[in-house]
Amino acid sequence: MRELSPLQTERLKYEPKLPQTLANGINMLVMKQGNATEAVRDKEDIKRIFSNTYGKPVVTFETSDKKQVSEIKNVGVILSGGQAPGGHNVIAGLFDALKQANAENKLYGFLGGPSGIIDGKYVEITSDFIDKYRNTGGFDIIGSGRTKLETEEQFKKSLEVCKKLNISAVVIIGGDDSNTNAALLAEWFVKNNTGIQVIGCPKTIDGDLKNEQIEVSFGFDTATKTYAELIGNIQRDANSAKKYWHFIKIMGRSASHVALEAGLQTQPNITLISEEVEAKKMSLKQIVDSICDVIVRRVDMGKNFGIIVIPEGLIEFIPEMKSMIASLNDITHDLENDSNYTNAKTLKEKFDIILSKLDENNAKVFDSLPELIKSQLLMDRDPHGNVQVSKIETEKLLIEMIKKNLSELKKQGKYTGKFSDQAHFFGYEGRCAFPSNFDADYCYSLGFNAFALINFGLTGYLSSVRNLVKPAKEWIAGGVPLTMMMNMEKRHGEMKPVIQKALVKLDGPVFKELEAHREDWAMNDRYLFPGAIQYFGPTEVCDLVPVTLQLEHK
Ligand code: FBP
Numbered sequence: 001m002r003e004l005s006p007l008q009t010e011r012l013k014y015e016p017k018l019p020q021t022l023a024n025g026i027n028m029l030v031m032k033q034g035n036a037t038e039a040v041r042d043k044e045d046i047k048r049i050f051s052n053t054y055g056k057p058v059v060t061f062e063t064s065d066k067k068q069v070s071e072i073k074n075v076g077v078i079l080s081g082g083q084a085p086g087g088h089n090v091i092a093g094l095f096d097a098l099k100q101a102n103a104e105n106k107l108y109g110f111l112g113g114p115s116g117i118i119d120g121k122y123v124e125i126t127s128d129f130i131d132k133y134r135n136t137g138g139f140d141i142i143g144s145g146r147t148k149l150e151t152e153e154q155f156k157k158s159l160e161v162c163k164k165l166n167i168s169a170v171v172i173i174g175g176d177d178s179n180t181n182a183a184l185l186a187e188w189f190v191k192n193n194t195g196i197q198v199i200g201c202p203k204t205i206d207g208d209l210k211n212e213q214i215e216v217s218f219g220f221d222t223a224t225k226t227y228a229e230l231i232g233n234i235q236r237d238a239n240s241a242k243k244y245w246h247f248i249k250i251m252g253r254s255a256s257h258v259a260l261e262a263g264l265q266t267q268p269n270i271t272l273i274s275e276e277v278e279a280k281k282m283s284l285k286q287i288v289d290s291i292c293d294v295i296v297r298r299v300d301m302g303k304n305f306g307i308i309v310i311p312e313g314l315i316e317f318i319p320e321m322k323s324m325i326a327s328l329n330d331i332t333h334d335l336e337n338d339s340n341y342t343n344a345k346t347l348k349e350k351f352d353i354i355l356s357k358l359d360e361n362n363a364k365v366f367d368s369l370p371e372l373i374k375s376q377l378l379m380d381r382d383p384h385g386n387v388q389v390s391k392i393e394t395e396k397l398l399i400e401m402i403k404k405n406l407s408e409l410k411k412q413g414k415y416t417g418k419f420s421d422q423a424h425f426f427g428y429e430g431r432c433a434f435p436s437n438f439d440a441d442y443c444y445s446l447g448f449n450a451f452a453l454i455n456f457g458l459t460g461y462l463s464s465v466r467n468l469v470k471p472a473k474e475w476i477a478g479g480v481p482l483t484m485m486m487n488m489e490k491r492h493g494e495m496k497p498v499i500q501k502a503l504v505k506l507d508g509p510v511f512k513e514l515e516a517h518r519e520d521w522a523m524n525d526r527y528l529f530p531g532a533i534q535y536f537g538p539t540e541v542c543d544l545v546p547v548t549l550q551l552e553h554k
Pocket residue numbers: 080081082083084175176203204205206251252253312388389390431
């Protein structure tokens with residue numbers, strides 16, 4: 001029996017690249033500060049809630065001509081939310097920086113996500129321990145979770161655990177919701193004069209945690225390359241067999257960055273973009289009609305096959321659905337303690353209770369959906385109040401409606417083809433892949449840089465590494481205050497401070513690229529076959545950055 005696959009063995013030897021400033025040494029840095037910052041929206045509310053950590057400047061690191069002495073600092077690290085390739089390298093970078101700063105420093109990993117710091121479940125990360133995880137995918141080193149850190153009691157328990165381990169800083173590796181936790185914890189630690197710092201690291205395959213300072217969240221590159229490989233393979237299959245329409249739903253939660261990136265890497269016949277659907281106020285019927293139009297026109301060209309890429313969150317962006325889902329979120333929250341609802345024996349009973357609470361329009365929309373989709377819409381929200389869109393089979397909803405529509409068109413003599421479908425959902429396949437060279441380098445740099453922020457005494461900051469389309473040596477390391485990215489949004493029926501999600505910009509170069517080629521790709525098969533991620537070989541194939549990044553930072 002072998003303990004490691006050949007690729008595992010080779011990847012352990014890979015040495016991630018760092019920005020030159022950080023490579024010069026963790027004790028050779030000087031910090032430059034910008035101007036005071038403001039929240040993206042709802043400034044007064046955010047300022048009131050984060051009165052101790054609001055408005056700090058963006059910072060960047062440069063090389064110093066003097067070596068600094070670093071005090072002993074123990075650090076705790078948490079992996080939070082969905083898996084994203086490269087998480088292990090963030091911890092490896094943090095570990096290496098912390099030990100380089102002072103060999104006495106210790107790193108503790110909290111187990112199972114944010115609940116680990118509350119319950120005092122941890123492991124000390126040593127060099128032997130971390131070495132087994134370098135450049136590997138997954139979050140299995142310490143596990144992850146989606147516990148929301150927000151109550152006084154949770155904060156007090158976290159403080160006790162940190163005191164016990166003599167921890168002076170906590171690093172939270174997570175997406176928008178997890179870094180909202182980081183901001184709240186940082187604020188509480190300052191307000192209570194604990195002296196404990198909190199630093200976030202931008203993780204999520206969804207790519208929706210980005211702004212002027214954060215060019216991309218880690219994991220997006222590897223996940224989209226993995227989905228693009230799979231889409232490419234399916235395109236070849238479709239083009240060989242010429243008998244199926246493949247409906248491929250792609251993970252990415254609300255924003256369509258992942259579908260858009262995978263679409264640009266593979267050029268399928270149709271790539272739906274949720275943000276466009278919302279902006280054009282397209283109804284479900286209009287979406288179905290537009291897909292049927294392509295199916296019918298392709299039949300006229302003798303093509304009874306094709307590929308459609310669907311963003312995971314599409315359903316939430318269709319205006320009639322959006323309004324219905326928003327009401328459902330409030331209603332299901334209120335019904336959590338209603339025994340008539342929680343004890344309902346059949347789905348029909350549950351649907352009837354829901355229908356009696358929805359207004360007329362929303363009730364009509366809910367009632368028009370197939371039973372499967374209705375029940376999926378009623379599933380538990382995640383701890384942050386989000387609908388679990390990965391569990392809603394939008395691809396199947398579209399297929400059902402398209403079948404009905406095509407049979408109508410057939411009756412009217414407007415469609416002569418034979419429609420055969422295949423439904424796919426790609427999500428979990430990409431979240432734990434071996435990080436691409438880009439993600440391996442970027443994550444290691446983010447972790448290393450997180451310790452630099454700690455060393456300079458900062459709190460409530462997100463680790464930021466920019467200039468990513470350039471070689472790693474030229475990357476710019478620094479930090480962005482978390483309050484700068486926040487606004488107020490409704491969660492579980494209440495207005496809460498959260499990091500604003502970045503959606504696809506319809507006037508941006510990435511969407512424009514898709515728009516420019518859409519008609520051509522729909523009719524003439526311009527499929528690209530990206531193949532598997534390459535870890536060894538020429539830089540042209542091994543060190544590619546996402547198309548999104550290339551277009552946004554030309
Ligand atoms: P994060 O926002 O925590 O990074 O999670 C991303 C994600 O993969 C989404 O794309 C997806 O909708 C969701 O997690 C699935 O959650 P779960 O892993 O709990 O099924």
